[in-house]
Amino acid sequence: MIQFNHVSKRYPNGYEALSHVSFELPTGEMGFLTGRSGAGKSTLLRLIALIERNSQGQIVVGGQNLNRLRRRRIPYYRRGIGFIFQDHRLLLDRTVFDNVALPLVIAGHRHQEIGRRVRAALDQVGLLSKERRYPVTLSGGEQQRVGIARAVVNRPPVLLGDEPTGNLDPELSRDIMELFQRFNQVGVTVLIATHDLGLIRTMTHRILTLSEGRLVGGGEWAPA
Amino acid sequence: MSGNTKRRARTERRGLRQMVDGWLIRHVQVLFYSMGQLSRRPLGTLMTASVIGIALALPSGLYVLLENFRALSRGWDGTAEISLFLGSDVDDASAEQLARAIQEMPQVARTRWVSRVDALAEFREASGLGNALEALEANPLPHVIIVHPQRDHSGPEDIRRLVAELGARAGVDIAQFDLQWVKRLFGIMAIVQRGVLVLAAFLSLAVLLIVGNTIRLAIQNRRAEIEIAKLFGATNAFIRRPFLYTGLGYGLLGGMIAMLVVGSSLELLKGPVGHLAELYYSDFVLKGLGGEATLVLVGAGAALGLTGSWIAVGRHLGAIEPR
Numbered sequence: 091m092i093q094f095n096h097v098s099k100r101y102p103n104g105y106e107a108l109s110h111v112s113f114e115l116p117t118g119e120m121g122f123l124t125g126r127s128g129a130g131k132s133t134l135l136r137l138i139a140l141i142e143r144n145s146q147g148q149i150v151v152g153g154q155n156l157n158r159l160r161r162r163r164i165p166y167y168r169r170g171i172g173f174i175f176q177d178h179r180l181l182l183d184r185t186v187f188d189n190v191a192l193p194l195v196i197a198g199h200r201h202q203e204i205g206r207r208v209r210a211a212l213d214q215v216g217l218l219s220k221e222r223r224y225p226v227t228l229s230g231g232e233q234q235r236v237g238i239a240r241a242v243v244n245r246p247p248v249l250l251g252d253e254p255t256g257n258l259d260p261e262l263s264r265d266i267m268e269l270f271q272r273f274n275q276v277g278v279t280v281l282i283a284t285h286d287l288g289l290i291r292t293m294t295h296r297i298l299t300l301s302e303g304r305l306v307g308g309g310e311w312a313p314a
Numbered sequence: 315m316s317g318n319t320k321r322r323a324r325t326e327r328r329g330l331r332q333m334v335d336g337w338l339i340r341h342v343q344v345l346f347y348s349m350g351q352l353s354r355r356p357l358g359t360l361m362t363a364s365v366i367g368i369a370l371a372l373p374s375g376l377y378v379l380l381e382n383f384r385a386l387s388r389g390w391d392g393t394a395e396i397s398l399f400l401g402s403d404v405d406d407a408s409a410e411q412l413a414r415a416i417q418e419m420p421q422v423a424r425t426r427w428v429s430r431v432d433a434l435a436e437f438r439e440a441s442g443l444g445n446a447l448e449a450l451e452a453n454p455l456p457h458v459i460i461v462h463p464q465r466d467h468s469g470p471e472d473i474r475r476l477v478a479e480l481g482a483r484a485g486v487d488i489a490q491f492d493l494q495w496v497k498r499l500f501g502i503m504a505i506v507q508r509g510v511l512v513l514a515a516f517l518s519l520a521v522l523l524i525v526g527n528t529i530r531l532a533i534q535n536r537r538a539e540i541e542i543a544k545l546f547g548a549t550n551a552f553i554r555r556p557f558l559y560t561g562l563g564y565g566l567l568g569g570m571i572a573m574l575v576v577g578s579s580l581e582l583l584k585g586p587v588g589h590l591a592e593l594y595y596s597d598f599v600l601k602g603l604g605g606e607a608t609l610v611l612v613g614a615g616a617a618l619g620l621t622g623s624w625i626a627v628g629r630h631l632g633a634i635e636p637r
Contacts, residue, residue: 139545139636141635141636141637143547165544165547165548165549165550166547168544168545168546169545169546169547170545173546179509179538179542181538181539181542191534191568192543192546193546193547195343196543196546196547196548196552197547198339198340200339201339201343240546244546245532
């Protein structure tokens with residue numbers, strides 16, 4: 091589902107955030123992306139989300155070569171990806187329901203359809219009773235679960251998480267990771283950046299390790 | 315047509331219908347959302363709309379006054395006079411007789427005869443050249459007959475024919491139709507009208523800037539929301555839409571406020587104007603904007619609001635990309 095082939099990202103000031111990264115995450119798999127701060131985890135996710143463009147190599151997501159994706163098509167491409175952020179990035183002036191509904195409104199679904207799907211997503215993260223609440227009245231773990239509901243409500247084939255448990259205590263972190271596993275079990279490809287090594291070692295998923303922009307572990311797939 | 319093609323045609327039609335429906339639904343959703351946003355901050359919205367309203371009311375109010383003045387002056391064409399300067403050899407008796415004869419003409423409402431003696435006295439009084447005139451041996455002024463044409467003979471062609479006819483009469487030296495002051499009046503009104511246009515252009519520009527700036531601030535305030543929406547696949551059109559509707563809303567509200575301002579100002583002027591008209595024995599009544607001009611005013615407000623937000627959105631939205 092996600093293929094990196096000798097991908098490099100060099101900034102105009104000469105700093106190379108990623109160099110010659112190659113790996114493949116097949117459809118329906120779940121992988122963790124680890125490494126120290128500044129190792130390039132966020133950059134890698136940003137390249138997949140097309141927030142930034144890679145300077146070298148080739149990225150293929152869901153059969154789509156991102157180098158050849160035109161600017162105008164980017165919004166439609168992004169609808170196939172769900173994002174979860176460390177700071178959840180919920181809209182504070184909108185209710186839980188409205189936050190989760192955003193991707194559906196963007197995609198232009200009908201009112202009834204939106205209500206049905208939002209409640210289904212909130213049910214999956216266990217927050218159905220709090221749809222009328224505002225994000226600030228929720229706990230950190232609950233806020234992150236709203237973020238996850240928003241990411242999955244459009245049923246994207248790919249989920250990306252950038253340190254989704256970074257602000258949570260170990261117990262809540264485990265809950266959140268188990269939630270991701272549950273989505274993975276129904277066929278969603280999941281890639282999560284984290285430095286919570288203790289937690290992910292207890293789970294049996296691929297671990298991609300980045301160090302100073304290079305992939306130093308987990309990238310079995312290496313084309314000639 | 316085979317069943318297969320028919321079916322395909324039907325699905326295509328349904329697809330198009332769904333697309334149109336979806337497009338409509340999205341626009342209606344955004345319209346309600348934008349109006350909701352405006353009504354959530356009634357004071358701020360009202361203040362912005364009032365600034366727009368006052369800016370629009372100024373040229374519209376002047377326009378209404380100008381139209382009223384024009385209606386008032388339309389009757390003045392008819393009061394134009396024709397001056398007949400008689401030859402120096404015409405004596406008082408035949409001059410008076412000529413005046414009476416002209417009075418009998420069907421195209422003429424009335425005449426006034428000014429004898430050369432009266433004319434000199436009048437001139438002496440008005441010009442202040444009394445002493446200089448004393449030095450003259452003879453009165454240089456001719457007799458003058460002032461002719462007021464009938465109201466239904468006051469068209470330009472009628473007047474021209476009348477002037478020619480009067481000029482051909484024995485004893486008449488020069489027949490002059492004195493339209494100068496009417497022409498001057500219309501000249502002044504043309505200047506005022508041009509002034510109103512210039513003012514309207516500048517104030518329209520001001521409205522564009524007001525709306526543009528308001529929308530710019532709204533975009534900045536909702537930066538986080540725009541970034542998130544872009545990350546979840548919002549197109550530029552989707553993000554633009556609520557801001558355009560907001561601009562349209564400001565413009566519409568501004569237009570309606572302008573309408574109220576002009577209407578109530580005229581209502582305040584109506585009393586004194588009526589009183590003045592009464593003093594002139596006129597049945598003149600101050601006219602309002604009228605239905606068509608009101609539509610134009612509100613429409614112009616809406617168009618300016620939409621244009622202002624379009625410019626602001628074009629300039630500022632592209633700069634916001636997700637982090």
